[in-house]
Amino acid sequence: MNSSLTRLVPLLAAGALVLAGCSSDTDTPAADTQTTPGGTSVALVKDGVLTVCTNPPFAPFEYIEGTETVGLDMDITAEIAKDLGVPQKVITVGFDAMESGAALNTGQCDVVATGLSITDARKQNVDFSEPYFNADLGLLVKAGSGIASVDDLGGKKISVQKATVGDDWVEAEGLTGVQFDDLGLQVQALNTGQVEAAINDFAVLGTYVGDGLELVATIPTDDTYGLAVKKGNTALLEKVNATLARIKGDGTWTRIHTDRIGVAPAED
Template sequence: MRHPLPVAALAAATLLTLTACSGSGDDAGADGELALVRAGSLTVCTNPPYEPFEYEEDGVIVGLDMALTGEIAADLGVELRPLNTGFDAIESGAALNARQCDMAASAITITPEREENVDFTDAYFDADQGVLVASGSPVAAESDLEGLTIGVQQATTGAGWVEEQGLEGVQFEDLGLQIQALRNGQVDVVVNDVTVLEPFAGGGLEVAFVVPTGEQYGFAVRTGNTALLDAANATLARITQDGTYDELVAEYFGTGEPVD
């Protein structure tokens, strides 16, 4: 099920003065200035297609993650600049450490392993894993996955879950390739976050079952970038309190109301 997670309220954010970053040096200067990889922009690494969190529309990357990080950018007084990036480089922290972007926003589950490489904001969304199959498939429970070929997205918690169960996982670079492989019969089932699998239910596909994992999404910044982390958390607290968060969730999930 889809569960937006309220973020904890924080103290009022310190007003930040923005400076450009040449690709090296600290994330915050001696005077507490916030350094960005590109002057006047909050560059955000993301990995579409992963609707409704990030996807392309008329050549522009949009989605809930972009709307939320857009609020962070607005509070900083800069423009949002999404950057299409491989998920392995996002979740490992490689893209952040290489100064390709200031923040990563791609429905990233907060895990202890990832926290060794990046710093996460407060959690902003709850998630579970789901199993997508062709309509009429006999798969209805975890025990039915034994011996099947399972399509997973590389470097994701879904891929990790499949490996932990001792099942056969075939890795794909993104969600779109997973779905294509299922439709073409290259894999028997697909495992990914149930929230992004649900839109594909219908038209010959269905969600067979949900695997409760208690995952939570967060935005990532370079380790030690407390200036940007504090600013992002302050924005998450603001939009939770003023109703903006609920409005954006309702918009991108097409419910017309906040998701419970």
């Protein structure tokens, strides 16, 4: 998980809940079939509800507001649910259970929406929608740390979110990464001095700028986010892609992006 300057610094905020995913050998519950307004039958894990897995805090994509999980990803999945003619239910699941496909395979949810980067490895575990967001990494440090770029990271401890693109990047660069289960714990470790820098997606780190923290670098990637469904769930995947196409064509995506990111999306 884990944008270019379209993801900007004026963003965001979040809360942290992690539930361990079920093991992949758990029997998958029988799915219920939902007939959409268009007449297509789509199997859902719970009758009459689109269940969405996510993992806050990862603002502006998913975060806790009061008692609800909200964010850009939840705005998108709400549009999918609307097109299916059902409400959505959002549940918090451990990130590793989502990116491995376990949360989908064990029937915890229908869709994973959690700023999930599309990678070849993950394509072995889940079926991805069309990309909906371009993502670069960012480097967050304490003000006055003396770290001004990635060139200054040698010998430093860097917090990363486990099983993310940032985690992979730090390992590939031969740097010293300290893994955490979520973004909030990453930033907490930076604030307490357990690490000297944090790397995650540029847009989500922007929410923590201020109060002694600053974003000092963007790390370009070819990373894009996609929504994920259980492998072979072609009917639902088609509906997900149809909704993504609709919201990008009718102005809904521009509204969502502007509300959550602070700027309109770049033209494709």
